[in-house]
Amino acid sequence: MVKKRVTITDIALEMGITPSTVSRALAGNQRVRVDTRERVLNVAAKMGYQPNVLASSLRSGRSDTIGMVVPRINRHFFSHVISGVEAVLNPAGYNLLISQTHERQEHEIKAFSTLLRNRVAGIIVSHSVETQTFEHFRQIIDEEISLVQFDRVTEQVPGPRIVNDNFLGALRSTQHLIKNGCRRIAHFAGALHVNVYEQRLDGYRYALEQAGIDVDPALIVENCIVQEAGMEAVENVIVPQQVDGIFAASDLSALGAIRTLKELNIAIPEKVKISGFANEPFAEMIDPTLTSVEQNAFEMGNQAARSMIESLGKEDPVSEEIHIPVRLIQRRSSVLNNSI
Amino acid sequence: MVKKRVTITDIALEMGITPSTVSRALAGNQRVRVDTRERVLNVAAKMGYQPNVLASSLRSGRSDTIGMVVPRINRHFFSHVISGVEAVLNPAGYNLLISQTHERQEHEIKAFSTLLRNRVAGIIVSHSVETQTFEHFRQIIDEEISLVQFDRVTEQVPGPRIVNDNFLGALRSTQHLIKNGCRRIAHFAGALHVNVYEQRLDGYRYALEQAGIDVDPALIVENCIVQEAGMEAVENVIVPQQVDGIFAASDLSALGAIRTLKELNIAIPEKVKISGFANEPFAEMIDPTLTSVEQNAFEMGNQAARSMIESLGKEDPVSEEIHIPVRLIQRRSSVLNNSI
DNA sequence: GTTTTTTGTGCAAACGTTTGTATTTTTGTA
């Protein structure tokens, strides 16, 4: 099904010179005369030459393809990170090979394998929620392929980690609820072995402690990040425990809570104040609008790409952690008066 | 930066056999004895062998990488199509190389070039909004690379086209407004050189004609697909023209209209009924909830991938058009009583 | 027991580049 394509040998034959000269001319090598370079470029263009990246990478041992492994491409946050990575990598001459894990470690392992087989120069990854062991990173590290982690990361693997300031976001968010009069504040947490949810819980705890409020374990709802979980939590925790504030680690569970509270005619924000996390697009569209912590996914992608490019130039990976600032966006779900 | 990796030659040396036998064993070739195959597999696993796709593709002339070109990765619709493509392609052993055009034809051309250089087996593409000429598809066609178009497509390029049933969606949507009592129905259209928007306009027109309602050009607002455009259109068209129904080609412009109408205290759906297109996640979250035409992006991706795989097996491309069914979802923005 | 067929391996070339080294051409200098 594939036609034969024009190669540098074809160009060389056409011009009566050698493939090596053509190669050097195309590469902009200094050792080829200016006018021959221009002639080569002309003939190449005329013949519709497209360099064969496979052959080039094979011979040179260099690759301009970066692999990216994310839980789900079609999640708002991740698709924006991807976009941010692409925005930096493409102009720099790199391509992106993308795999999704669907939150399965098994798929993560397969994805790594595929990327290694494709001889990517580096891998940008955010762990699947299942991922708690890291032996499958061994091969990447052993083969000295640059590795950049973002969002869901671990210190057990070397290389740069690009993360949101989850702790600060949670801290500010909880402080905001306290400042607005909440005293019994619940937390909808995620899976606590994942760094982002652990840190959000820490921020929540710290805010309470600073304010002299006891942390009540009964008010911490684990694995509460989807809408349905938020709904159930209202029945099981919010109402029985007489909660007056909710800091949700996810906008979706916050949404679930809002919906159920509205059904029960419990006034938001009068009776219960709510803030979420991620500032999903719907946060400003629902009624009441949802206070949330904005995380700059696009910028996170930019930074991940920049760290990757930097890593590619270095011998040994630097295991720094880079924080992308977050911002609390106050909306009606947590503020009484109409001043916002 | 890249360590030397284990090759089939290393395996062959280790076992005292020949690289060709190793190659055949790994490929599952019949001509190699069963027990040697198993021994090879064992040694390969033990040595941590990862086949070099570059070398393999270079030699065999075959590629298991598919390129995908979309306007924007981080748009809800496209990210779901990508996900759908991936869901079919990955299990079939293909990889996805993704580029975004940011709606620029110039980037589309560059993306094609990149994919060709990477010797992809096929390209799945949805045009940028700028794309009105198609010479840059020439090279893809000439090199006999499989091409599948989706959503934004043209008949000027051969190969399968996977599209939503835009006409039917628009027809049903407009009929729905008519059935609910609207007589002066405006249409927020997109760029009419793009097939999807053209077809939505056609569906709108056809519905009016069938109902014996004159099509008033003053009620057709072109290039009205972002929120701001919807807002402006309320001031410029909806109010002055005493419109009682809006069929928007985009949920975003519908949202803009809703917001401005609410500001002007014009009751929805009592005074103006509205329906959008795409069924974005926010459609069921805003107030009032937005009637919209659901398009199955994930399924569209599945189908695009299936068509691609099919194309790869064929000599000549079949230029069929495959329609993904759409569904009108009735919500409060267009229906008076509470029965929905 | 010899010949034919089958089965399993090995050999070597090829895919399209890049790149170290050798060779030729050009340039500069005496």
Add this chain to the structure above:
DNA sequence: TACAAAAATACAAACGTTTGCACAAAAAAC
């Protein structure tokens, strides 16, 4: 004009596979 130095080009090997063909050993047929 001759000669060395510098510049430009050519040669050939290599990257890691795949694959047609040759070949040997084993199995089957006579």
